[in-house]
Amino acid sequence: MAVIGQTRKEELSNEISQVSCGEVRTFLPLIHQQLDGEISPEEESQLNHHLEKCAKCRQMLRLEQAIKDALQVKLEKKPLPKGLVNSIKLQIKHTTA
């Protein structure tokens, strides 16, 4: 592995901050809990309040929802629509690039 220079590190951290907000560590677990239906009303209002002003976390919620839906379809042993898989892959690429 090549040594990553300071400039490259800064670029990387810029890229990461573009796809996730500074509070992602706080809200990502809440997003998962909400999708699992295990979120408390207090946490849900906290999350919804944040989602109103944070497009990045809204995007993350949509992505997580799409993944969950895809897994659900798989569990039900229904064929997974190819377009859905590709669009999730694209979204993941876009979000983690």
Ligand SMILES: [Zn+2]
């Ligand atoms: Zn956020």
